[in-house]
Amino acid sequence: MSGGVVTRGRERRDQQNGQNSKTIEQKRDEEQVQHAEANSLALTMRSGLEAISKEIRDLKTEMKKDLTTLKEQVTEDVKSEINDLKREMYQQLSANTKTLQAQGSRIAEAEGRIAETETWNMEVKDALCKSLKQQQMLQDKLTDIEGRSRRNNIRIFGIPEDKEGDSAPKYLHQLLTTELSLPPNVNLQIQRAHRALAQKPNINSPPRSMIVHFLEFTVKEMVLKKAWQKKIVVEGRPLIFDHDxxxxxxxxxxxxxxxxxxxxxxxxxxxxxxxxxxxxxxxxxxxTDPHKKQHAMPWQRVGERREGTARSAKEKLQEFERITQDSE
Structure with a gap:
């Protein structure tokens, strides 16, 4: 009995050991399969990584080539644009330089003309000042001559209009002889007598003066002095006698x-x-005192005047007038 139990126990242990050994072998096989699969997967992954690495390397090479080509193209484009810009700037600078040179020459010419004009202007001013001085001198002489031609005249203010009638000399001879109490036989020798040469005034306006011309200066002075010494009134108006x-x-x-x-x-x-x-x-x-201070005109140069400048200005004016006449 005990022997059979022991035998069954052994068999059971053997069965268990056999099962255990089978289990171990199965595990070992499974591990080998798993290891093989892992190796296969590793190989697959390695080959995939190598392919990816190769693709990346190829991509890098292509990108490097493309970048090199793009860099060269961009460099060429930039160089071309820079050269075009340089060319345009050079052309513009050349044009500006020519313009400045032309303007410089024109400015120089204008400065020369301005200098000539200023010189000519000063000469013309000198000539004009001299002409004005001569004109004033001639005007003074003309005024003096006119005054001398009037030295035998008397101007009478206050005689009513049309009072002289048809003959102004006869009326004035009678008026002066009567009012100044001159001798009846005195001959005033009145040559001419007339009203001032102006438009006949209105009724309420003052009458025109009368101018009397005597033959002799002494008679004129005598009449004037007597008239100043006596107050003469005609129709209620006082007469005023003065030189002409x-x-x-x-x-x-x-x-x-x-x-x-x-x-x-x-x-x-x-x-x-x-x-x-x-x-x-x-x-x-x-x-009109000749000793009064003389002041130059604002545009008149101070100092002694040169005769040469006036003569030169006169010649230039004559030449300009001649050219103008020829052009017409």
């Missing part, structure tokens, strides 16, 4: 009207011979 001055002299004497009025109001005696005013007890000089 030239127009320029009359205009200069009018400048003293305000002063004369003020002196009369203050009772100060004064005289106004020709274009001057003389006040007793003063050292004032007239406006």
């Amino acid at each position: 001055y030239a127009t320029e002299v009359v205009q200069k004497r009018k400048a003293y009207n305000g002063i004369k009025k003020l002196l009369k109001e203050k009772g100060i005696r004064f005289q106004t011979p020709l274009t001057k005013m003389r006040i007793p007890g003063t050292t004032d000089r007239s406006s």
Whole structure:
């Protein structure tokens, strides 16, 4: 009995050992299969990685080639654009240089012309100043000649219009002889007598003055002095006797009207011979005093004038006039 139990126990152990050995072999086979699969997978992955690496290397090579080509192309394009820009800038600079050179030459020419114009202008001013001086001298001489031609004249203010009738000399001869109490046999020798050459005024306007021309200067002076000593009234109007001055002299004497009025109001005696005013007890000089200060005109050069510049300006003006006539 005990022997059979032992035998069954052995058999059971043997069975268990056999099963265990089978299990171990199965595990070993499975491990081998798994190991083989792992190796196969590793090989597959390695080959895949190698393929990927190769593709990456090929891609790098292609990209490097493409980048090199692109770099060369970009470099060429940039160089071409830079060269074009340089060419355009050079052309523009050349054009600007030519323009500046042309402007420089024009400016130089303009400066030369301006200098010539300034010189000519100064010469013309000198000639003009000389001409004005000569004109003033001639005007003074003309005024003096006109005054001398009027030295036998008397101008009478205040005679009513048409009072003289048909013969002004006869009326004035009778008026002067009667009002000045002259001897009946005196011969005033009135050569001419007429109204001032102006338009006949209206009824309410002051009458025109009358101008009387005597043959002799002494008679004229005698009549004038007597008229100043006596107040003569015609139709309620006082007559005023004065010298017959030239127009320029009359205009200069009018400048003293305000002063004369003020002196009369203050009772100060004064005289106004020709274009001057003389006040007793003063050292004032007239406006035409030759010793007064001479002031140059604003555009007049100070200093002695050169005759050469005036002559040169005169010649240039004559040449310009001749050219103008030829062109016409």
